[in-house]
Amino acid sequence: MDLALIRELKTLLGPANVLSQPEDLLLYEFDGSVEKGRPEVVVFPHATTDVSNILKLANKFQVPVVGRGAGTGLSGGALARGGGVMIVFARMNRILELDLENRRAVVQPGVVNLDITRAVEHAGLYFAPDPSSQKSCTIGGNVAENSGGPHTLAAGLTTNHVAELELVLPDGEIVRIGSRQGDTTGYDLCGLFVGSEGTLALVTEIAVKLTRKAELVKTLLAVFDAVSDASRTVAEITARGITPAACEMLDGWTLGVIEDYIHAGFPRDSAAVLLIEVEGVREAAESQAALVAEICQSNHAREVRTAKDDRERDLLWKGRKNAFGAMGRLAPSNYVLDGVIPRSKLPEALERIHEIGTRAGFRIGNIFHAGDGNLHPIILFDPRDPQRFAQAIATAEEIIRMCVSLGGSLTGEHGVGMEKNELMPLLFSDADFDLMRRLHDAFNPNSSLNPGKIFPISKGCGEIRVGKPRQTSGTRA
Amino acid sequence: MNSSVKLAARLENLVGRGHVLGSEVELRDYVIDGCIPAAIARPASAEQVAEVVRFAGSEKLVVVCCGSRSKLEIGMPPRRYDLALDLSGLVEVAHYDPADLTLSVDAGLRLSELATVLAAKGQFLPLMPPCFGASTVGGTIASGMDFALRLQYGSARDFLIGAEFVDGKGQLCKSGGRVVKNVTGYDIHKLLIGSQGTLAAITRLNFRTFPLPELSAGLLASFRSSESAFTFRKEILDSGLPFASVEVFDPEFATLLTNVCKRMDSNALEPHASRQWSIYAAFNGNEAVVGRVHRELQARANRAAAATAEFLDQRANNSLNAGLREAFDWLRRATPNVALLRISQLGFTPAQVEDLQKGIPQSPLRSAFLFNGCGTALLALLCEDDGASGREALEQRLTELLQRLNGGPGSATLLHAPSWLKTRCNVWGAPPPDFRLMQRVKAAFDPENTFSPGRFVGGI
Numbered sequence: 001m002d003l004a005l006i007r008e009l010k011t012l013l014g015p016a017n018v019l020s021q022p023e024d025l026l027l028y029e030f031d032g033s034v035e036k037g038r039p040e041v042v043v044f045p046h047a048t049t050d051v052s053n054i055l056k057l058a059n060k061f062q063v064p065v066v067g068r069g070a071g072t073g074l075s076g077g078a079l080a081r082g083g084g085v086m087i088v089f090a091r092m093n094r095i096l097e098l099d100l101e102n103r104r105a106v107v108q109p110g111v112v113n114l115d116i117t118r119a120v121e122h123a124g125l126y127f128a129p130d131p132s133s134q135k136s137c138t139i140g141g142n143v144a145e146n147s148g149g150p151h152t153l154a155a156g157l158t159t160n161h162v163a164e165l166e167l168v169l170p171d172g173e174i175v176r177i178g179s180r181q182g183d184t185t186g187y188d189l190c191g192l193f194v195g196s197e198g199t200l201a202l203v204t205e206i207a208v209k210l211t212r213k214a215e216l217v218k219t220l221l222a223v224f225d226a227v228s229d230a231s232r233t234v235a236e237i238t239a240r241g242i243t244p245a246a247c248e249m250l251d252g253w254t255l256g257v258i259e260d261y262i263h264a265g266f267p268r269d270s271a272a273v274l275l276i277e278v279e280g281v282r283e284a285a286e287s288q289a290a291l292v293a294e295i296c297q298s299n300h301a302r303e304v305r306t307a308k309d310d311r312e313r314d315l316l317w318k319g320r321k322n323a324f325g326a327m328g329r330l331a332p333s334n335y336v337l338d339g340v341i342p343r344s345k346l347p348e349a350l351e352r353i354h355e356i357g358t359r360a361g362f363r364i365g366n367i368f369h370a371g372d373g374n375l376h377p378i379i380l381f382d383p384r385d386p387q388r389f390a391q392a393i394a395t396a397e398e399i400i401r402m403c404v405s406l407g408g409s410l411t412g413e414h415g416v417g418m419e420k421n422e423l424m425p426l427l428f429s430d431a432d433f434d435l436m437r438r439l440h441d442a443f444n445p446n447s448s449l450n451p452g453k454i455f456p457i458s459k460g461c462g463e464i465r466v467g468k469p470r471q472t473s474g475t476r477a
Numbered sequence: 478m479n480s481s482v483k484l485a486a487r488l489e490n491l492v493g494r495g496h497v498l499g500s501e502v503e504l505r506d507y508v509i510d511g512c513i514p515a516a517i518a519r520p521a522s523a524e525q526v527a528e529v530v531r532f533a534g535s536e537k538l539v540v541v542c543c544g545s546r547s548k549l550e551i552g553m554p555p556r557r558y559d560l561a562l563d564l565s566g567l568v569e570v571a572h573y574d575p576a577d578l579t580l581s582v583d584a585g586l587r588l589s590e591l592a593t594v595l596a597a598k599g600q601f602l603p604l605m606p607p608c609f610g611a612s613t614v615g616g617t618i619a620s621g622m623d624f625a626l627r628l629q630y631g632s633a634r635d636f637l638i639g640a641e642f643v644d645g646k647g648q649l650c651k652s653g654g655r656v657v658k659n660v661t662g663y664d665i666h667k668l669l670i671g672s673q674g675t676l677a678a679i680t681r682l683n684f685r686t687f688p689l690p691e692l693s694a695g696l697l698a699s700f701r702s703s704e705s706a707f708t709f710r711k712e713i714l715d716s717g718l719p720f721a722s723v724e725v726f727d728p729e730f731a732t733l734l735t736n737v738c739k740r741m742d743s744n745a746l747e748p749h750a751s752r753q754w755s756i757y758a759a760f761n762g763n764e765a766v767v768g769r770v771h772r773e774l775q776a777r778a779n780r781a782a783a784a785t786a787e788f789l790d791q792r793a794n795n796s797l798n799a800g801l802r803e804a805f806d807w808l809r810r811a812t813p814n815v816a817l818l819r820i821s822q823l824g825f826t827p828a829q830v831e832d833l834q835k836g837i838p839q840s841p842l843r844s845a846f847l848f849n850g851c852g853t854a855l856l857a858l859l860c861e862d863d864g865a866s867g868r869e870a871l872e873q874r875l876t877e878l879l880q881r882l883n884g885g886p887g888s889a890t891l892l893h894a895p896s897w898l899k900t901r902c903n904v905w906g907a908p909p910p911d912f913r914l915m916q917r918v919k920a921a922f923d924p925e926n927t928f929s930p931g932r933f934v935g936g937i
Contacts, residue, residue, distance in 0.1 A: 102823040124717075146660045159664065160635050177911040181887045182821040182852035183623070183632075185905055186915045186934040187676075191634055191667025195660050215717050239576040241599065241688030281719055283765035340656045344576040372658040373577075412658040420661075427661060431648035435922070436663055442917035454662065 001040035001083075005061040009043055009085075012053055017044040017091070028071070028086055032133070034335050034383070034393075035076035035418050039066070039086035046091050048166060048174055048204040055202070056172040058085050059448065065170070066450045067202045069110060069138030072131075074336055075417030077145055077197045081452035087202065089140050095119050096205070103210040104163060104180050109140025109203050116208065125210040128155035131413070132321040143203050146195030148413030150246040150320065151277075153371040155211065157413065159194040166205035167193065170449045180207040192439070197415050198450040200443040214279035217245070218289040219307040219316060222274045222296035223267050227251060230272035231346040233299040234370040237276070238343045240295065242288055247371025248275040248320055254327070254365035254378070261326035264319025265312075270302065274370065275320055323367045324378065331380035337396050338414035339403035343373040352402050353377050360395040374412035375403065401426065416454045424456050481515040484538075484559070488518050491532055492525045496566065507546065507561040510554035510896040514541065519563040523641060523649055523680035526564065530678060531647030533560055534925050541929050542674040544585060544616030547608035547806070551620060551892055552673050553904055556931030562678055564615055570594055571681060572655060578686045579638070579655050584615025584679045600686040603630035607805035615679040621671020623819070625722035625759075625801060628850040630687060633670050639683035640666035642676075645923025649680070657685050668918060675933045676922040690761035693721070695794040696774050698786040699753035703727070703827040706754035709781045713758060714850060716777070718770050721759040723850035724801055727834075728752035730845040730857075734800050737807050741796045753784055757797060804847055804855055809893040811845075814860040814867065816875045816894045822887025823852040833878065841867045842874060855892075872901060879906055908935035 001020070010018045019025065019042040029038035040063070045051045058065045064084035071078055080086050093110035100123045105116055113134040116127040130149035131137055137147070142158045143165070155161075164178040178190035193200055224230040230249055237247065250258070252271045259266045266273060274296065278288040293304045307313040327334045341349045350366065353375070357364035368376040377399055381392040400410060404426045411420060428436070437455065440447075485499035498504070498517040507514050520526045533540045538559040543549050545565060567583035570591070574580075575598035582591060588602070589610045595601050606612050606622035618633055618640075630636065639653025652665035669679055700706040710725050726734065731753065760770045771788060778786035789797060800807075809815050822829075825848055833856065834844050841862035848854040856878070860871040875891075875898070882889035883906040891904035909915075912935045919926075919937045930937075 104823075146664070148658060148660075152658055156631070156635055157658070157660065159667075160631065175911055175914060177914060179821065179888065181823050183621075183671075183888075184821070184911075185888050185890055185909050186912065186937075187672060187918050188634060188667050188670055189911055189914055189918070191664050191670070192918070195664050212717060235576065238578060241578070281717070281762075281766060281769065283769050284719065284762055287763055287765060340654075340658055342574065342577045342579065342656055344574060369658070373656055374658045407655060409654045409656050409659045410661040412656075413660055415660055416662065424662065427654070428651070431644075432650050432652070432662075434646075434648060435644050435650045435665065438921035438924075439663060439665070439918065442921040443914075 001063070002061050005057060005063065006041055008057055009041060009054065012057065013043055013045065013050060017046070018042070028068070028088070029079070031071045031076060031078050032074045033076045033417070033419055034333065035079055037076065037079035037081040037418070038083065039080035040083045042086045042088055044088050044091045048168065051087060051168045051202055051204050052172040052174050054085065054087060055168055055170060059171065064448050064451050067140065067144065067198045069141030070112070070133070070136045072133040072137040073141060073145060073417065074338065074414040075145070075411065075419040077415050077417040077450070077453060078141065079418065081418050089138060092204065100125065103212070104207055105210055106180070106205065106207045107139055108205060109138060109143070111139050113137050113139055113142055120210055124213050126213055127208055128161055128211045129158045132324065139206055139208065140203050143194050143206055144196070144198045145415040146413070148369070148374070150248055150369055152413065153247055153369065154243050154245045159191065161209045161211070162190055162194050162206060163209055164207035165190055165193060165203050167201040168204055169201050170444050170446070174204070178207070195415070197417060197453055199440060199453055201449070214245070214285070216282045216285040217277060217279040217313070218285050219313045220276045220289060220292060220296070221305045221307070221316060222276065222301040223270045223303040224272045224274070224300065225270060225302055226300070227272045227350055228347050229300045230274055231350050231370070233274060233296050233301070234346055235344050236295050236299065237292060238371065240291070242291060244276050244288070244292065244371055245279045246275070246277040247369070249273070249366065249368055249370035250275065250320065250323065251366045253363065254323060254367050257330060257365070258319050258323050258326045261329060262319045262322055264315050266319055275316055320367070327365065327378055327380065331382060333381055333383045335379040335381065335392055335396055337375065337377045337379070337399055338411050339375045339400050339408060340412040341373045341375060341403050341406045341408035343371070345406045346370060346373065349375060349403065349406060353399055356395060356398050356402065360391055362392065362395055369412070372412070373408065397423065418453055421452070421454055422456050422458050424454070484516040488516055488529065488532070491528050492518055492520045496520055496525070507543065509541065509549055509558065510899055512555055512558040514558045514561040517561040517563055519566045521566050523567065523643070526562065526678050526680055527643045527647050527649045529560070529562055530643045530645070530927065534645070534647055534927055537925070538927070539930055540678070540927050542619070542678045544613030545587065545608070545611040547611050548616060548620040548622060552929070552932035554896065554899060554932070555929055564678060564680065565613055567680055575600060579657065579683065580686050581639070581655055581681060581683045582614055583681050585613050588612050588614060588617060595686055596689065599689050601689050602684055602686055603636070604633060605802050607803050609802060614682055618670055618682060619672060619674050619679060621673070622805070623849070623853045625724055625849045628723060629719070629721045634667050636685045637666055637670065637682060638685055640669055640679060641681040642669060643678040643680060645677070645925055645927045650677070653683060655683050673929065673933050675919060675929045675937055677928065691763050692767045693759065693761040693794065694767050694771060695757060695759045695789045695797060696778070696786060697755060697757050697789055697797065698778050698783040699755045701753065701784055703754050703830055705781060706756055707825070707827045709777070709783065710756055710850070712781065713774065713777060716773065718773060719760060719762065719766065720850065721761050723756065723758045725754065725756050725848045727754060727846040729843055730847050731755045733807070733811060733845055737800045737803070738796050741799065757801060759798065801847070805892060808845060808855065808857040811857065812859040812861050813863040814871055814895050814898070816858040816871060816898060817892045818856045818878065818882070818889050819892050820854040820856060820882055820887055820889045821852055822854070822885070825854065842870055868897065872898060876902060883907055905934040
């Protein structure tokens, strides 16, 4: 790294907002994924103009830039695959404006997801996208990755809750897109930029839509002695036209692990549980809850429990949302996959995952958003054993290929990043990539922003090469 | 005409006889603001669509895509108009999995025909644009037309999950997929919504579908002032009760709607013909839900001192729903000259509405106003007088309104205007601040500017 760039960054932002010592940078070479990529300098802007000036400086020195929120991402989206400058938005964390009447909040990218809800819940409102990391992940990262969560099933992904964005383009230009007033005139640019994984622009301000809390929420826990019964229940709930607010499945093995850690009251001796939430006006939620319970029972649920109060509900969700953390007690590392299948294929997909895992000698846990077919198989491994690590990666790939072969997709909510960019040709043709590349180049022509993400860069994909990493520091952990 | 015949012959080589139209009568059916295409291609497959676009690109021909043409007038007149690419020949339901509530359907299929397929499985697609009977799925998405049901189900961008389309280079591309949750690659299909055919020729669209509600019902209430109508609107929207749609309309709109409903053989609006501000609130669900909303609405309407408040029987409810859905279509034909504005603004206040209409009800102009629950309003300027003074009054008032609306927090575009008026004002208003980014998107999709040049925002 050019020391002159670091000097200029320190002049621009003050020394306290620039990290360049190797021991500091080490903290920023990981995220929640199994990937790795170390930045050469980390900077903390306080304002949009800082971001613009940083990008201009990076251009001058021709180094790549990557944006980062809390670093909880699961596909390497916020890793510096090409080295260069990492812009961490932690200090742009203010809620700028609340318009409760029109259900809008204007926030900076470093605001923690859950803090938006905390700021508006007194008015009976909340911010609907709720990734399991919502206590730490930031809204900027949610926008970049188009994050989901358990309640995506009824509420939709982040893109469904963003009205307006302030962006900084790779050349430093500041521009606003969308409208907090509703529909915009012209193309739906927010639709393109949300979920573009930081490859088109950096987001510096977000107007989000707020949702009204339901009158009644009923949370059910259905316990099954066979995984196939649980997955058939999910398929039947969907087929009967019920859209629960959330419908999560946890298999028996992971339940035990979670129970040891959280003590959420999950049964230890079952094959699977479904955590199902229905909400709405009292009459709707009650009748749906009754129907869901009936479907569970007709599919041989051993027990269907309903959370008595908010405390019980919160405990059940705590168990679900900390599940991946609980897994950390079992193995040095785990790999949380993210694939999507048509919901009706759930029983088949779970069997195939079990087979694939058994063949490779991995115990694969399943804790996932069953209602929308978004699978999160979790593979436990020790990254210090290179052979085992390679096998874990190969097993993950096989599972994702299986999802695609069932008519599904590569990622439901974690993003492509540098985890699945080489798998993109499973879904997209040369013509598809050509258009995606033209859109990419329309905003990020030199691939200076977040290079090496989304697009395949390996051999054999020469024609669709975009954003070749500047150096080879980006490797799997 | 000679070049037109030659063009038709060359197109026939590409897509086959019977898929090219070129007689004078046929060409007239595709007219846009007086512009007539040289030929019409009506391909039978996505591959043929791609071939036609590639042919147009190599010959430097301009292509205007269309479906049923019910909303083809939206936008500026085309700068050139060589080829109409009629996508209504693509009519297959490619995949429909009721158990997954997902659907993949060709762009040319009519919404009304699709509705029959879905209803057989107890489902529907909440795309309810005006000209519902004729509208194709692709045309509806490209037009970006709003619908009141959006309050409950969201807009098209909330349930469109993937698309296939031919870009300006003539390549058959896709984005998204057929699963309800997916973040793989750029959400390119969202850009197609409301793009008015300027980015690509849409060939197939994937949606999530929804179960048909068990029961539907509606309340029609009238108020003596706009203020009390808007207060009631806010109160019921804040009540937490589940509504499918909530629409407010002014006395002039109520009068016109009454006549429309009468033509549909329904007297739903008869008691409201007296010039009042009205609210229509639709709701659905199981018996218990519908019963509760009914009770609470009744009580609230009584408290709000509504002049009238009436729950509609099934037939009246259906015709009122249809009448409101079709407002765009009957408003544009209400008088010889109509300027129909779509306004996007979340928090309309009665004062703002009054301000908008100030001075309008003055011969020869009248205005009609409809506001849905999600921040979109229709404002029609109606002018009976087709003479010079009538036209002048309409143009003057419209120019003022566009300026005022686009200078405020929201935005306004012109959905319909007579051709003479379109040449004198920009239907899209001034380009928005992010217009330069839109130009980049257009150039990426359609580098040769093949699709509908000059019709969209800022001359795109």
